[in-house]
Amino acid sequence: MIRVGKQFDVLVVGAGPAGLAAAACASEQGARVGIVDDNPQLGGQIWRTGLGDVGAELADWSRRLISGGVEILSGARVFDGPRPDIVRAETDQGLLAIGYRKLVLATGARERFLPFPRWTLPNVMGAGALQAFVKSGFPIAGKRVVVAGTGPLLLAVAAYLRGKGAEIAMICEQASRASLATFSLSLLGHRQKIAQGLSLRKELAGVPFRTSCWPIAAAGNGVLKAVLISKGANFQKIDCDFLACGFHLVPNTELPALLGCRLRDGFVEVDRLQQTSMPGVYCAGEPTGIGGVELSVVEGQVAGLAAVGREDAAERLFGEGRKLRKFAHALERAFALRPELKSTCLPETIVCRCEDVTYARLKPYSSWRAAKLQSRCGMGPCQGRVCGPATEFLFGWAQDSVRPPVFPTRIESLVVSASEAEQPIVH
């Protein structure tokens, strides 16, 4: 098993939009920069390439990364930060102990999954998830897909899948038409977003789009065959092969919290320079507030520049950040989850997928901890990443504190090598 010591001036965790921007900017100022990400390719979720063509933005930032001399550590998952100057990451081959002077956390976000009857059937996936799955090589051509949940992501996913030959049976948005109208108004002043919106409308011409609509059950025998969606007081059954269903995004705050960064309202607290409460640790992108790609890129640049002492350059981006944050707030308001979504579960609906704990089993508890101890909900490998946000929405339970490893790791990776206990190897 290989153990490598690496040392950087700035280490960026996460190679999505925020991380790539941070790494590129920091390296362009002359710092020795490393970027670490658990996926095999750069781009995170939203700029995922898979088998497809590399998008223009990803291509740009990748070029800047390479000319800046950034060392790319792909396929490495950071699971612990045992000292304020080291993180430990696991690869398929072994372990990396990575030393840093400054750290930029760009750990992104994940989809929020809300349980409903039979949502555990194979081929029920997240919205971004199905897109990622197709990008990773799954042939969706000729398959019938229902896209449901909430947020602009649904349209982007539907358009992408359609472009790959899928038949989009319906797009079901839980927000009301009124909410969406208010949101559309807020797009005025964001030229790029208007252009995106118009382009999406063209790509989705002819696809049924329904608001105030959400899945109330999945159906099938061992695999998905149909989805029941709410239709006012009634429901409608739609035959389909896949259900791409996601309810907005949840920030990946686990690593920041483990490292001691203060959270506020579930997000990592940062100042205008993206500095967290931990000296030398910055955070950019979705973990500081769900705000979309453009804001992540701005925040990443600010963090990267601030981490190398170029606050002056960082400050020039504040205006754009402010503007994009306003859009993010409008987004949050428009796509707020309606309370009816709390009532879709039946008593036998599985809420914790790792341990198969049902809604009925969980309902009597008044805290996440008590429910966890008695039912084992949240004690599986997802470490509460799926069922935590779900139970928080359903029951109002606040989450536990975080312990290492923040991702399941191999047993052997918990062994600290002798060289780590002293100083990391300096190259």
Add this chain to the structure above:
Amino acid sequence: MSSGNFDVVIVGAGIVGAACAEECSRVGLRVAVVDQDAIGGGATAAGMGHIVTMDDSEAQFSLTRYSQTLWQELRPELPQDVEYEQCGTIWVAADDDEMKEVFRKRAYYSHRGVPVEVLNSAELERLEPNLRKGMAGGLLVPEDAVLYPPCAARFLIERAQSHGAKLNLGTAVVKVGGGEVRLADGTLFATRTIVNAAGTWAKTLTPGISVKKRKGHLVITDRCPGFVRHQLVELGYLKSAHSVSADSVAFNVQPRQTGQLLIGSSRQYGSETQDVDSEILSRMVECAQHYLPSLANASAIRVWTGFRAATPDKLPLIGPWPPDSTVYLATGHEGLGITTSLGTAKLLAAQLTGGPPEIPAEPYLPLRMETLEHAHV
């Protein structure tokens, strides 16, 4: 705000408090149980749930064996989520020296009526093929068992409630003594007897108790069904449990009904935080890998810590607390709380009702600590 008149108010709804509540209410005492948190939220939640007969001392043997048979009797009534499994323990001997210890243990247990079986190297390998090859052998104790402690504690509390016991959860206890238990919200329990079963918090409520916090680490893996079939403990475990000062680790692995493996064990004094200690964790895992080499690739889902309530002579404190005639102790169980909870409850109830204990109660009386302290002077 006053809250009824009770015969017994038990502070602590962990496995020991829960067992005491069940037994006391079953024999007709008016019982209340109070806890600042959830049922089984302290060491009960953190520990391994191993029901084991130990031979560390005559008194420890007596209490663990007594308790183990009580668990066996209770077994048919335990609900599914308590996950009681009589998988047995194998004490693993790595070399010939440890094999001598196996024979000593065999004689000790057999002499006292505990069924055991010596395993030679080949037999050990057959029973546990994932152990490192070349072990000298082991001692199988087939009547040892494992269970999931928080659900066991809940089961006992529910039984207590069915006998009329009252439960008060979620409010901190601020004062214990003089026939009163006072909570942070002002609730006052008046009672003939208070039982301090608060584990690592016992000393805060009753200053002067000889209980220290002994931190432990555990790791749980994803499912590896059949990887290990018995609770496996190295014979060096006792050296670790014995040590009164040094940080130590020992091989101790348990198969859960789900097929997940619980990996322990570690002991540290002096650490007051719940933080995972990478150094000790590393040593513990290396030790486990030494005995089970192919464990290396298994997925570690969670790591956590907990505090055992440890006494200087490694025996629990069960009985009257001399400075306050209304206070009894049921604490200091170190790593044997799950095993000895039922026996503790029986002894305590006998003391409260004046009935004869089924095993001698003297070795566990809090009174003995005064003698111990004087002996050290």
Add this chain to the structure above:
Amino acid sequence: MSEQIVSEQITVVVNGASVVVPIGATIAVAMALAGVPCRRSASGEPRGPLCAMGICFECRARIDGVPHRRSCQTLCSAGMQVSTDD
């Protein structure tokens, strides 16, 4: 005559059966193409990938002898051996 670009393909083995996948595809995709659920849940339900980003663990399988690997984050390589729920 229009040109057709066919991506290169490799073969992996899922539960003993050969599956042909394009290079760059993940093991999770291979399992879907093989028509097998990735795992059985605690109560025996068949499960497939939910998040496709290494969070939910519904896609975990034994890959080349190592258990509990996230197949949605594992790229196929020629001859990879995958077994589900052993």
